[in-house]
Amino acid sequence: MSATAHTPAAKPQMSLIDAARDLVPLIRKCADQIEAERELPQPLFHALADAGFYRMAVPRAIGGLEIDFPTYVQVIEALGKGDASTAWTVSQGANWATYSARMSPAAAREIWTDTPRSVVSNTPAPTAKAVVVPGGFRITGRQPFSTGIKHASWVAAHAQVIENGVVRQRNGRPEARYCLIPRAQVELIDAWHTKGMRGTGTHTFDVKDVFVPEARTVFPNDAPLVNPGPRYKIPITLGYAAGDGMVALGLARNCLEAFFEVAGAKAPRNMTGLLREQAITQFAVGQAEAALRSGRAYLLSAAHEIWESALSTDAPTASLESRINLRLAATHAIRLAAQVVDGLHPLCGATVVFDGHLMQRLFQDMHVITQHGQARLQNYEIVGKHCVGLEIDDARL
Numbered sequence: 001m002s003a004t005a006h007t008p009a010a011k012p013q014m015s016l017i018d019a020a021r022d023l024v025p026l027i028r029k030c031a032d033q034i035e036a037e038r039e040l041p042q043p044l045f046h047a048l049a050d051a052g053f054y055r056m057a058v059p060r061a062i063g064g065l066e067i068d069f070p071t072y073v074q075v076i077e078a079l080g081k082g083d084a085s086t087a088w089t090v091s092q093g094a095n096w097a098t099y100s101a102r103m104s105p106a107a108a109r110e111i112w113t114d115t116p117r118s119v120v121s122n123t124p125a126p127t128a129k130a131v132v133v134p135g136g137f138r139i140t141g142r143q144p145f146s147t148g149i150k151h152a153s154w155v156a157a158h159a160q161v162i163e164n165g166v167v168r169q170r171n172g173r174p175e176a177r178y179c180l181i182p183r184a185q186v187e188l189i190d191a192w193h194t195k196g197m198r199g200t201g202t203h204t205f206d207v208k209d210v211f212v213p214e215a216r217t218v219f220p221n222d223a224p225l226v227n228p229g230p231r232y233k234i235p236i237t238l239g240y241a242a243g244d245g246m247v248a249l250g251l252a253r254n255c256l257e258a259f260f261e262v263a264g265a266k267a268p269r270n271m272t273g274l275l276r277e278q279a280i281t282q283f284a285v286g287q288a289e290a291a292l293r294s295g296r297a298y299l300l301s302a303a304h305e306i307w308e309s310a311l312s313t314d315a316p317t318a319s320l321e322s323r324i325n326l327r328l329a330a331t332h333a334i335r336l337a338a339q340v341v342d343g344l345h346p347l348c349g350a351t352v353v354f355d356g357h358l359m360q361r362l363f364q365d366m367h368v369i370t371q372h373g374q375a376r377l378q379n380y381e382i383v384g385k386h387c388v389g390l391e392i393d394d395a396r397l
Helices: 010-037 042-050 069-080 082-102 104-112 237-265 279-312 320-352 357-367 378-387
Strands: 120-122 129-132 136-146 154-163 176-182 187-189 201-211
Touching: 010 042, 010 069, 010 082, 010 357, 010 378, 042 082, 069 082, 069 237, 069 279, 082 104, 082 120, 082 237, 082 357, 129 176, 129 201, 136 154, 136 176, 176 201, 187 279, 237 320, 237 357, 279 320, 320 357, 357 378
Parallel strands: 120 154, 129 154
Antiparallel strands: 129 136, 136 201, 154 176, 187 201
């Protein structure tokens, strides 16, 4: 299809970025509550949902916004400047919603359109069991790392398919499916007790012998497109990668702004003048600005490149080169953001080590983000291996 058919007018797209920026004061006002309660306050969640952020990647054919990818990542960045946990929950819910293009229109509408303020909370590994029964599956399993589940309308249990007592095979591999279940039919296990990114509410859920019709399931990989469009030629793992990178960059920009407040008020002991007057401070700020500006520029450039590739190809997936570039840009953005936070935090001394100080929360949030698979150092290895002409496994591309 032509690019025009899948490119909304510029004004609605820019209004989403503006809407994200406009919500930053509310997000920051809620930040302490988000941290303490380990979830988004309901009024904030409602504001995010009503702005359309969770429907950014849902096809327009079923009532979604289906915005372009460069706009999408800038929305996540803007939210990240307010609070990393808030932006993370939006990124997770909005990106997973690309599966709506791979389900029957009726099932997708039921989940993302007919359900008010709908969000799907998922889980990464297929550790549940989906036993084949007439018309669908019966799902059982306890599954961790389900971001934003307290506000989710639906939960995507990730299960291996069991038929006649054995794991069913598909394309020579064990068959797995995401099986969408109303949130009320699973038990939430309060398991997200961390030192950072507490507000994501990435808890565990338990599902016991719940029936799911086949129409409400989708293959995690290689599911055929029902609603075609360039957004769905960008692999979901890279959607997460770009989102995580922008969350990290937004967090680091927030950290730099918080640092300016500390540096403008703190007079370090046994030193002359304010912290901002010290040469080491000025050097660190210059390095931080260089890292943030270059990391953002590279990630935005890679987002534009993969979007152009998706627009211009008839292939089911954007080009390998554009995917490799986005993987590298996203990983590097996270690593640069971590360097910024790690460079500024020690300069503040004991002032920022207390619970409740913004710099301390940002430091802890950053070092949960770096533990995520999208930030792993092996991503550099994959890119380097390709650059020197060796064959690579493109499963994470």
